[in-house]
Amino acid sequence: MSYMNLLQNMSTPRKPKSKKKKMYFGPEVEEAIIRYNECDDQFIRNAIYNNEIRYAFEKLTENIIHTFKFYYTDGQDIKNVQHDVISFLIEKLPKFTASKGKAFSYFSIVAKNYLILQNNKNFKKLVGVLSIDTVTDTLESNNNLSTSRENFLNLYVDYWDHHLDIHFPKKQERQVAAALIELFRKRDNLEIFNKKALYIYIREMSNASTQQITKMVKVMKEKYKKIYSAYLEHDIIPIDREY
Numbered sequence: 001m002s003y004m005n006l007l008q009n010m011s012t013p014r015k016p017k018s019k020k021k022k023m024y025f026g027p028e029v030e031e032a033i034i035r036y037n038e039c040d041d042q043f044i045r046n047a048i049y050n051n052e053i054r055y056a057f058e059k060l061t062e063n064i065i066h067t068f069k070f071y072y073t074d075g076q077d078i079k080n081v082q083h084d085v086i087s088f089l090i091e092k093l094p095k096f097t098a099s100k101g102k103a104f105s106y107f108s109i110v111a112k113n114y115l116i117l118q119n120n121k122n123f124k125k126l127v128g129v130l131s132i133d134t135v136t137d138t139l140e141s142n143n144n145l146s147t148s149r150e151n152f153l154n155l156y157v158d159y160w161d162h163h164l165d166i167h168f169p170k171k172q173e174r175q176v177a178a179a180l181i182e183l184f185r186k187r188d189n190l191e192i193f194n195k196k197a198l199y200i201y202i203r204e205m206s207n208a209s210t211q212q213i214t215k216m217v218k219v220m221k222e223k224y225k226k227i228y229s230a231y232l233e234h235d236i237i238p239i240d241r242e243y
Helices: 003-008 027-038 042-067 078-095 103-126 132-140 147-167 171-185 195-206 210-234
Strands: none
Touching (some): 027 042, 027 078, 042 103, 078 103, 147 171, 171 195, 195 210
């Protein structure tokens, strides 16, 4: 293919034109990646990427983000997250070796591991601020939880099932704490996420005032931090320990 033809085709990624459904990351993409790595001419490499690889990377990252629900992005737009993943895949292009496996499997694993790492980093930013706002964010992003975060929340609820009466012997405090934990327990089914609505929800469950709820949230925040630290250290929440 001449330089002129390459230049004319660089503007947009090539999409399958066949009427039959075609794999977006088929053998032809793997062949293009091999040619990309074997080429020393940066102009031709760019053309190969734009014409034959870029669309496959876009679809691959899009599918992984939505299939595994990597939506916990610390406020970053999903499109920007996808762009970051694609940039990372481009960096890893030279590391692909056809003799060690298929390109689709290799880049799927690379993209997924990158997203898991970023997702877990963003989750750690959540720790240390347990408030009604934190509960709101957690409930809103429930469908997007990483496996690690989902596991922690399940253990967190289980811990309080065993320790609520011990930590909060006073009835009013226990009722507010129980209402807060119930939000985490029912996170799959709740459809109210704004701060005001959650205060009302907790007040109806506990008959507590806003001041009492706020006070208990601060107490639960400190316990949340300690419990999460234990989880990071042991990968479990010791039931026999009090925080």
